[in-house]
Amino acid sequence: MDESRPIFAQLAEQIENDIIIGVMAEETQVPSINEFAAFYRINPATALKGVTMLVDEGALYKKRGIGMFVATGAQARLTTKRRDNFSAEFVAPLLTEAAKLGITPEQLAEMIRKADTA
Amino acid sequence: MTNIIEVSGLTKRFSGVTAVDDATFSVGENKIYGLLGRNGAGKTTLMQLLTGQDFATKGEISVFGQSPVENASVLQHISFIKESQRYPEDFRAKHVFRSAPWFFSNWDADFAEQLIADFRLPLNRRIKKMSRGQVSAIGVIVGLASRAPLTFFDEPYLGLDAVARQTFYDRLLADYAEHPRTVVLSTHLIDEVSNLLEHVLVIDEGRIIIDEDAETLRGSATTVVGTRPAVDAFVGAREVLHRDAIGGLASVTITGLSAQERKDATAAGLELAPVSLQQLIVRRTNTSEKEFEAIA
Numbered sequence: 001m002d003e004s005r006p007i008f009a010q011l012a013e014q015i016e017n018d019i020i021i022g023v024m025a026e027e028t029q030v031p032s033i034n035e036f037a038a039f040y041r042i043n044p045a046t047a048l049k050g051v052t053m054l055v056d057e058g059a060l061y062k063k064r065g066i067g068m069f070v071a072t073g074a075q076a077r078l079t080t081k082r083r084d085n086f087s088a089e090f091v092a093p094l095l096t097e098a099a100k101l102g103i104t105p106e107q108l109a110e111m112i113r114k115a116d117t118a
Numbered sequence: 119m120t121n122i123i124e125v126s127g128l129t130k131r132f133s134g135v136t137a138v139d140d141a142t143f144s145v146g147e148n149k150i151y152g153l154l155g156r157n158g159a160g161k162t163t164l165m166q167l168l169t170g171q172d173f174a175t176k177g178e179i180s181v182f183g184q185s186p187v188e189n190a191s192v193l194q195h196i197s198f199i200k201e202s203q204r205y206p207e208d209f210r211a212k213h214v215f216r217s218a219p220w221f222f223s224n225w226d227a228d229f230a231e232q233l234i235a236d237f238r239l240p241l242n243r244r245i246k247k248m249s250r251g252q253v254s255a256i257g258v259i260v261g262l263a264s265r266a267p268l269t270f271f272d273e274p275y276l277g278l279d280a281v282a283r284q285t286f287y288d289r290l291l292a293d294y295a296e297h298p299r300t301v302v303l304s305t306h307l308i309d310e311v312s313n314l315l316e317h318v319l320v321i322d323e324g325r326i327i328i329d330e331d332a333e334t335l336r337g338s339a340t341t342v343v344g345t346r347p348a349v350d351a352f353v354g355a356r357e358v359l360h361r362d363a364i365g366g367l368a369s370v371t372i373t374g375l376s377a378q379e380r381k382d383a384t385a386a387g388l389e390l391a392p393v394s395l396q397q398l399i400v401r402r403t404n405t406s407e408k409e410f411e412a413i414a
Contacts, residue, residue, distance in 0.1 A: 006336055042314070043314055
């Protein structure tokens with residue numbers, strides 16, 4: 001957890017990551033609010049806020065009296081959402097830094113191709 | 119939401135010193151509060167007033183709906199762990215834990231025993247002979263195992279090492295989750311506790327200068343770094359919390375940036391750095407008129 005953004009948003013992002021890479025499989029139960037709070041050493045109210053965000057987005061759903069589960073289709077939906085943001089979040093800063101160093105987009109593309117085959 | 123503490127216009131003057139200055143705030147039920155501020159800011163005095171250990175010069179205090187002063191029906195729900203707690207001469211730790219249930223109706227002896235093992239506290243040693251950290255551990259254990267509906271920890275961990283402090287935070291969080299209650303944690307180790315807090319009260323020279331949700335405070339300030347003209351152009355007429363300059367570079371801490379403004383700043387070649395809760399409080403309690411003049 002870093003200081004730059006609200007903790008609840010970081011928790012939500014962490015859970016999203018786990019869903020995207022399949023660590024938290026669809027239709028399986030996720031840890032309880034108190035377990036999240038203890039694991040990440042955060043206030044339970046903050047943990048609740050992060051989980052509620054994912055419930056509102058439809059990535060998690062509540063089974064009354066049992067707990068929280070990963071929704072069917074959540075993996076695909078979250079992956080799409082992340083892809084949509086990929087350009088703004090990762091490509092734009094990469095281009096800014098490259099421009100600062102005088103690296104052209106073509107040279108950058110070449111670097112990526114090389115790194116990928118390495 | 120229910121408030122269990124309501125304070126309005128609270129003032130405490132000692133001869134010539136105003137320790138608490140016209141404080142108005144409330145404390146909600148079952149939340150963890152951070153009462154933060156510099157040494158001598160008024161934290162301990164404020165907690166003494168809230169727990170009926172001192173008389174207010176002016177203003178109103180209501181705890182569980184009543185005045186706490188000499189009011190047993192209020193005080194029996196409060197556990198106040200002080201840095202400077204004194205114990206009777208010849209007391210050993212086991213005497214403290216044996217007498218604690220007389221004062222705290224929610225006392226959990228099993229939990230206390232587990233904590234004693236966690237902190238490796240020697241029960242039979244005279245408190246006089248204990249290290250500062252061991253004496254602090256006694257207070258921390260009493261504060262946790264008493265499970266009082268309202269618990270104050272006033273700098274509870276003088277002398278506790280990093281491992282013991284982490285144990286305290288972990289046990290506090292876990293037990294709070296199981297047994298929700300109101301906790302007011304006064305400390306200057308802000309970075310260590312910031313993720314535990316739900317609400318933050320900052321007191322400076324007796325005044326409450328910040329009374330805010332911890333999540334709202336987090337990310338409420340940003341430091342902008344870049345060449346001086348670029349930083350100045352971007353900062354414009356914003357409220358500046360802090361300013362540093364070295365050579366042609368400037369580093370300015372400002373409040374509240376929207377996502378669009380962040381993009382603009384990055385596009386203008388500026389670097390944005392997060393400001394931790396601790397840094398934010400340092401900025402807010404440390405900016406004197408003189409420092410501002412020095413820049414101008």
